[in-house]
Amino acid sequence: MAYKQSLQEWIDSFLGTDIHTIDRHITDFSKQKIVKKEWIKKSFLIAESCIEYIRSTDYRIFVYIGFALRNRRKPFIPDTLSLIAMDKWTPPFIILSKTRMEKEESYTISDILSKSLQRNVFYWQYKEKGLYLSNVYIAIEEPKE
DSSP states (O other): TTTTHHHHHHHHHTSSSSSSSEEEEEGGOOOOOOOOOGGHHHHHHHHHHHHHHHHHOOOOEEEEEEEEOOSSSSOOOOOSOTTTTTTSSSSEEEESSOOOGGSSTTTTEEHHHHHHSOEEEEEEEEEEEEEEEEEEEEEEEEEOO
């Protein structure tokens, strides 16, 4: 796939920085427009390509997929992952991190969604000007300690 080289360059450049965590929208890696109904599928494909490259290099980087949530009037953690729950203007993003999210105080585990997806799922939420801003993060695969 055409995006693999830009993914590899992004991962290599991240490793050489003092930055702890970095993210990019999935649309940044595609020369073609990704339609909304393909967002979830494409985000997993791109994240798996990241993991494939990280495995080949023995880098110690954790990969997550982030989804901005739609409901901003109340605290909201979805039980399932669907396009309906996602913000319609914000495509999913790939997160590279040098540490695990569960070691960070600002992320909380989402047990129901974790069981449903059979992957560790975390959420992060804060309130600003009366609106809740929420993201769900899915751990793709974590390096062995």
